[in-house]
Amino acid sequence: MKTIFATILSISLFAFTLKTEPTKYFTREANITFLSEAPLEKIEGINNQAVSMLDISTGQIEFAVLMKAFEFDRALLQEHFNENYAESDKFPKSNFKGNITNFADVKWAVDGDYSVTVTGKLTMHGVTKDVTAKGKITVKAGAISATSTFNVLMSDFNIVIPTVVKDKVNNSVKIEVISNYKPYLG
Template sequence: MKSLKILLTCMLLSMFSYSQGKFLTKQGYTSFFSSSPVEDITADNNQVLSIIDTASSKIAISMLMKSFMFEKSLMQEHFNENYVESDIYPKAIFKGEILKFSELDGNNKKATIVGDITIHGVTKKIEIHSTISKTENSIKLSGSFSIRVADFNIEIPKVVVNNISETIKVTFELDHKPYRK
């Protein structure tokens, strides 16, 4: 009987630790899309790091700007050297909170994420509407939002101002798994 109590206690503690733990992905996906009268520009990044602390509903996302891949290598070079200046500002970072996180159990629930996004050394408050699917072994987030290039002090040379939209659509998919040390 005593060993049964110990076994049940261990099982409850392990279930509690999963529900109150951290979930991580190192291979999240994000992309951005710029549409202009001259051309459309798309870039993908499959090396997005994200962690969710289920106890506090906090989320942190980090990505290397040089990990964005473009269809044309010259676009990628211009993006890193002239626009986001990846050698000076190597990462984009988001720190925030998933509102009402504990109420969002199940699949395809609407979630609001609020926090600070830092790009090109500039931090702005942002609210993101997303979809969340939560199980014991996975927390999936997906969604999109728009940012204005000028808000992050990214200068577009006049010679290509018609090639790049003032507003960029950012899309993300993050599949977090339980973090085990």
């Protein structure tokens, strides 16, 4: 009798856990754009295979990206980006680990746009720096997406831009993030 009861209990518990709303969301197709606008040249690198995790119960948000997966329209830019600046062979990945500071303001079950502030640590070129970025969370028909645009200084990450190319490469680089999440069932 006891074992039957225990079995029923565990089955119902299992069913209950299955029913709960997911709190973890992820994407493997986040878009990250790297944009340097200098007087003589606009350089844009696009990566649409960034990975991101979002935990809506804690507001924790993470991104990871492979530097070599940034695509530029001209091959020379891509080679210079990987060889001279990002040093992608030495530092193949960049990542961001942070928190949505005002995540309590976001109603995850109600459709709408929510302005958020994210603070965390950005690791790039082997250097970790604190970064704060403003962004937007959009909830629409149960789907969650996040966008953000922020600037980082290359010099903060020990990336030196030679004086010769000062007019072509800006030390301040704009990073654009677009991330459409889906529930993580792992």
